[in-house]
Amino acid sequence: MAEEMRLLLEHADKIDPRIAEDYIKVGGYKGLEKARQMDRKNLIQEVKSSGLRGRGGAGFNAGMKWSFVPPAEVKYVVCNLDEGEPGTYKDRIICEKNAQALLEGMAICGTAIESKQGYIYCRGEYPFVVELLNKAIQSAKASGALGDFDIEVRMGAGAYVCGEETALIESIEGHRGEPRFKPPFPGVAGLWGVPTVVNNVETFAALPYIMTKGAEWYASIGAPKYPGTKVLTLTGDVNNPTYFEVPTNYNLRDVIYKLGGGIKNGKKFKAVQVGGTSGAFIPEQNLDTSIDFDSMGAIGAALGSGAVLVLDETRDIVDIVTRISKFFEHESCGKCNPCREGTFRCREIMEKINSGRATEADLNNILLLAKVMKRAALCGLGQAAPVPITSTIQHFGHEYRRKLLQYA
Amino acid sequence: MANYKDIIYGLKDKRGGIIEAFHALQREYNYIPEEALEEAARAFGVSQAQAYGVATFYSYLSVKKRGKYIIRMCESAPCHVAGADEVIKAIESYLGIKIGETTADGKFTLELTECVGQCQATPVITVNSEPVFNVSAAQVPEILSAYK
Numbered sequence: 001m002a003e004e005m006r007l008l009l010e011h012a013d014k015i016d017p018r019i020a021e022d023y024i025k026v027g028g029y030k031g032l033e034k035a036r037q038m039d040r041k042n043l044i045q046e047v048k049s050s051g052l053r054g055r056g057g058a059g060f061n062a063g064m065k066w067s068f069v070p071p072a073e074v075k076y077v078v079c080n081l082d083e084g085e086p087g088t089y090k091d092r093i094i095c096e097k098n099a100q101a102l103l104e105g106m107a108i109c110g111t112a113i114e115s116k117q118g119y120i121y122c123r124g125e126y127p128f129v130v131e132l133l134n135k136a137i138q139s140a141k142a143s144g145a146l147g148d149f150d151i152e153v154r155m156g157a158g159a160y161v162c163g164e165e166t167a168l169i170e171s172i173e174g175h176r177g178e179p180r181f182k183p184p185f186p187g188v189a190g191l192w193g194v195p196t197v198v199n200n201v202e203t204f205a206a207l208p209y210i211m212t213k214g215a216e217w218y219a220s221i222g223a224p225k226y227p228g229t230k231v232l233t234l235t236g237d238v239n240n241p242t243y244f245e246v247p248t249n250y251n252l253r254d255v256i257y258k259l260g261g262g263i264k265n266g267k268k269f270k271a272v273q274v275g276g277t278s279g280a281f282i283p284e285q286n287l288d289t290s291i292d293f294d295s296m297g298a299i300g301a302a303l304g305s306g307a308v309l310v311l312d313e314t315r316d317i318v319d320i321v322t323r324i325s326k327f328f329e330h331e332s333c334g335k336c337n338p339c340r341e342g343t344f345r346c347r348e349i350m351e352k353i354n355s356g357r358a359t360e361a362d363l364n365n366i367l368l369l370a371k372v373m374k375r376a377a378l379c380g381l382g383q384a385a386p387v388p389i390t391s392t393i394q395h396f397g398h399e400y401r402r403k404l405l406q407y408a
Numbered sequence: 409m410a411n412y413k414d415i416i417y418g419l420k421d422k423r424g425g426i427i428e429a430f431h432a433l434q435r436e437y438n439y440i441p442e443e444a445l446e447e448a449a450r451a452f453g454v455s456q457a458q459a460y461g462v463a464t465f466y467s468y469l470s471v472k473k474r475g476k477y478i479i480r481m482c483e484s485a486p487c488h489v490a491g492a493d494e495v496i497k498a499i500e501s502y503l504g505i506k507i508g509e510t511t512a513d514g515k516f517t518l519e520l521t522e523c524v525g526q527c528q529a530t531p532v533i534t535v536n537s538e539p540v541f542n543v544s545a546a547q548v549p550e551i552l553s554a555y556k
């Protein structure tokens with residue numbers, strides 16, 4: 001099995017994502033039509049039984065999330081297009097190739113939870129995507145396909161933490177993007193305090209296909225517990241650094257050697273980081289793993305955003321992880337102490353190690369600090385920040401020890 | 409040049425729209441001038457301290473005057489392994505400025521950024537938000553001389 005399976009990206013570059021009619025010609029907006037004829041409870045049940053789980057990283061069952069939304073006069077559907085995870089650009093690709101499917105998916109969610117207003121929170125680095133989406137929305141509204149469901153695009157402004165759903169909500173409200181304490185979850189009290197469903201672009205864009213082809217069909221694709229397709233973005237030392245859509249039971253080794261065309265310049269493989277910069281580094285012996293959420297979890301990694309960063313044998317892991325530790329120090333919002341102070345200390349110790357000034361005691365300290373951060377940080381940023389460090393100390397400990405003082 | 413008041417009051421009815429207003433101001437001035445920030449605070453009914461707190465939280469927004477072209481170098485891991493460091497050095501030496509500075513003629517400001525979502529063609533820089541792909545140190549003079 002080395003083939004792509006294009007569902008969301010089937011008509012990529014063959015239709016204009018801005019034009020609703022183009023999308024309608026290839027079967028678009030049929031799913032929304034069907035959803036509108038269904039009883040709300042059955043609709044949510046249908047999505048639940050498709051097994052669709054969030055593609056933004058947490059892997060929560062989408063239909064289940066919607067089922068928690070209590071009755072209220074006003075509710076919102078929010079699309080997370082913040083996409084700040086380094087190495088990730090799949091949500092941009094989905095918008096650039098098939099924006100109408102995203103709009104349709106949001107309207108299906110709106111039908112399920114009885115919301116008339118959607119927001120797309122688009123990262124500030126994508127002004128051209130904002131433009132594209134506004135045209136797509138205009139065209140969909142003009143065609144009548146969206147009915148009375150409205151969608152507004154709001155722009156982020158370069159803060160990674162705003163991908164966290166409650167920080168994202170704060171940002172749409174015009175505040176600093178600092179995460180909120182949960183509970184209450186956004187489904188109960190989200191944007192401006194009312195029930196709000198936040199889903200990722202890829203999650204929404206899968207919905208039209210689930211509606212038209214059926215939940216059972218969707219549930220039969222890929223890994224049974226995390227069915228469907230996943231868009232991956234390959235970076236680093238591979239011959240073919242581009243994006244792919246594959247069934248979720250696709251093998252990680254095949255991602256690198258078949259899709260990626262193997263390691264560049266005839267070199268050997270050293271490590272792969274899956275899920276973006278907050279993901280774990282995976283060594284050769286774990287490559288025969290399916291990319292789905294649970295299989296990645298079982299090897300101490302995470303599928304995350306689906307970013308795949310491949311490193312060849314010549315790469316200096318400690319140097320790369322030091323760079324990553326700077327990322328987290330920079331992106332920590334500073335609201336909670338374990339992360340504000342912890343990301344600062346992680347970076348400090350990583351620099352000490354990387355420049356050959358550290359001892360075994362520093363390694364022990366950073367592992368202890370990592371434990372504290374994983375348990376005590378308020379949001380996923382601080383909890384995941386030490387993962388690249390701990391996973392590389394675990395699998396590539398010799399590269400660290402080589403840089404310690406007593407071995408220098 | 410559009411009046412900053414027109415820009416702000418054109419967006420006033422957008423709930424929570426102060427960040428949208430900041431974006432619109434930056435599109436016009438490349439940064440958020442102090443008078444405009446104060447006006448935005450009034451228009452959106454928040455204190456100046458709050459408005460300042462919002463503007464300085466986001467790395468894409470600047471309350472400091474910047475040049476005509478804002479160059480941002482991505483230094484996230486995929487661009488880092490593709491040679492971002494050499495590109496930064498080449499830009500610094502070509503422009504004669506350090507990161508965070510603006511050239512004396514007010515033409516270029518150099519900043520670092522994290523991933524800009526164009527990782528299919530690392531290393532990446534953006535010039536006024538337009539991405540430039542697969543940048544090498546050797547190409548820097550040629551790329552930058554195109555901005556007049």
Ligand SMILES: Cc1cc2nc3c(=O)[nH]c(=O)nc-3n(C[C@H](O)[C@H](O)[C@H](O)COP(=O)(O)O)c2cc1C
Pocket residue numbers: 053054055056057058059060080081082083084085160161162163164165166198199200201203204379380381
């Ligand atoms: C620091 C941080 C950054 C995140 N960034 C994103 C992001 O860029 N895009 C995204 O969809 N989810 C992101 N998430 C996850 C969201 O909080 C949320 O779980 C997701 O948007 C829910 O959508 P889903 O269920 O469809 O995946 C991030 C979480 C954290 C803690």
Ligand code: SF4
Pocket residue numbers: 161178179331332333334335336337339340377378379380381382383
């Ligand atoms: S974990 Fe970090 S990013 Fe998250 S709330 Fe705490 S300080 Fe902010």
Ligand code: FES
Pocket residue numbers: 086087088482483484485486487522523524525526527530531532
């Ligand atoms: S890592 Fe540089 S653009 Fe994504």
